[in-house]
Amino acid sequence: MKLETYDDQEVVSRNFYNYTEENHTVIDEHPVYNLFLVFNIFDHWIYEIVSSSKFNSIELTNLLFNKMQEASNIYSKTPPYLHISIADKDFHLWISHNNVICMNLKNELNFQWLSPIIEEFIEKASFEGNLISNCPRIINITEFFRDDQINNDVFPIVKKVIYDDLLYSKIQIKYPERIEKILDRLVSEFSIERSIILGFFFQNKGLIDYLRKIGDQEDFKEFIELIGFINRRKLLE
Numbered sequence: 119m120k121l122e123t124y125d126d127q128e129v130v131s132r133n134f135y136n137y138t139e140e141n142h143t144v145i146d147e148h149p150v151y152n153l154f155l156v157f158n159i160f161d162h163w164i165y166e167i168v169s170s171s172k173f174n175s176i177e178l179t180n181l182l183f184n185k186m187q188e189a190s191n192i193y194s195k196t197p198p199y200l201h202i203s204i205a206d207k208d209f210h211l212w213i214s215h216n217n218v219i220c221m222n223l224k225n226e227l228n229f230q231w232l233s234p235i236i237e238e239f240i241e242k243a244s245f246e247g248n249l250i251s252n253c254p255r256i257i258n259i260t261e262f263f264r265d266d267q268i269n270n271d272v273f274p275i276v277k278k279v280i281y282d283d284l285l286y287s288k289i290q291i292k293y294p295e296r297i298e299k300i301l302d303r304l305v306s307e308f309s310i311e312r313s314i315i316l317g318f319f320f321q322n323k324g325l326i327d328y329l330r331k332i333g334d335q336e337d338f339k340e341f342i343e344l345i346g347f348i349n350r351r352k353l354l355e
Contacts (some may be wrong), residue, residue, distance in 0.1 A: 134179045137163040146170045150232075150260050153209075153222040156253055159183060160216035165250050167257060173222075182209060182220060186240070211237045214244040219253070231268040237257075239280060255280045258326060262338045277285065277324070284345060286324040290355040291348075292319055300353065308344050310337050315344070 134157060138240055145168045148154070154168035157179050164179050185202045200211040210229060212219045219240050223229060239256065243249040258279050263272060278285065291297060297319065305312050318328050322340065325345055348354060 134176050134183070136176065139250075147321065148224075148257065150224060150228055150265055151257075153178075154219065154257070155179070156249060157183075157220065158216050159186070159218060160268050165252055165253070172289050178204070179220075181240050182211065182218075185216075186211070186213075187252045189304060198349060199233075212240045214240040217244050217249055221232055225265075228265050230255065231265065233328070234279070235273075238320070240259050251279055255286075259283065268351075272339075278342055282342075284349060285326050285342065288322055288324055289328040289345075291319050291354050292353050300348070304344060307347065308340050310344065312341050 123302070142165075144166045145154075147170070148168045151168040152170065153173050154166075154177075155175060156165045156167070157163065163327060166175055169175055181204055182202060186196065189200055190196050198213055200213065202209045202211060207222055208226065210221045210223070210233075211223075217240060219233070219236055221236075223232075235256070239252075240249070243252055259268070259276055263276070264333070268276060291300065291336055293300070297316075301312055301315060304315055305308075308315075314332065318325070318341075323329060323331065325341060329341060352353065
């Protein structure tokens with residue numbers, strides 16, 4: 119078998135396999151991605167996030183890996199980003215250590231805002247060891263922002279969606295007996311209806327799940343700022 123070296127580790131050319139875990143579901147339709155998967159070139163697992171019956175993910179990843187091997191013969195070090203075409207489809211690959219994020223986009227214009235986000239994300243995720251658990255958060259971005267709304271102005275909020283664990287935690291107010299005074303202050307600071315804030319405090323979901331449930335995407339940025347406001351005042355459990 120041919121051996122290749124990625125990040126000073128020998129990688130044996132062999133077939134990939136699907137990474138499985140309980141309750142893992144693959145999204146078969148998404149407004150931005152035809153395909154969004156993660157794979158590891160050392161352990162050879164694949165984790166699908168968005169895919170459809172149009173793609174044979176295992177065979178595709180084997181082909182992509184072979185193309186990466188070809189690139190390693192050209193470059194002294196495999197670059198952190200590769201654009202690979204297979205069967206008239208364009209695939210974007212971001213590589214860090216032995217992990218690869220791979221996408222096929224419905225509209226190539228989306229590459230402009232995705233690229234800096236994915237480049238930073240895969241570096242941080244590889245370091246923190248939470249690539250699989252946090253990768254689906256990238257999907258959440260387009261639930262609250264249209265792709266043509268994502269620009270430098272909203273990047274700070276986009277990064278919170280990806281990295282801020284508090285948004286995904288089930289939180290509770292530390293002093294429920296003071297809820298009326300807390301609500302008075304929050305309503306005076308933020309343009310969110312009192313009943314919506316109250317409903318959030320007495321439910322068992324994280325902020326992301328709550329906003330998805332009520333479908334009020336216009337309040338998304340305000341709600342994130344609100345959670346930061348009350349967290350800085352140590353009002354959360």
